Amino acid sequence: FASQRKASRALGFSDDYLSHALTRGxxxxxxxxxxxxxxxxxxxxxxxxxxxxxxxxxEPMEELHHG
Incomplete structure (x- = not known):
């Protein structure tokens, strides 16, 4: 995915879910x-x-880079 926001949407979550989940989850x-x-x-x-x-x-799944 081009961004965590796009990944979050594609996975069915809110825009900022991945970002918050990966840092504080x-x-x-x-x-x-x-x-x-x-x-x-x-x-x-x-x-x-x-x-x-x-x-x-x-198709290979892209890695999510959190940072």
Missing amino acids: GRAARERILAAAMALSARQARTRKSLPNGPARP
């Missing part, structure tokens, strides 16, 4: 983010699989 917040990222990845895989343009190619 605990284990539960990290697990919630991981679950949302896995769900997004699964949705993207299903979408790629259903495209009529041949075999699906996995």
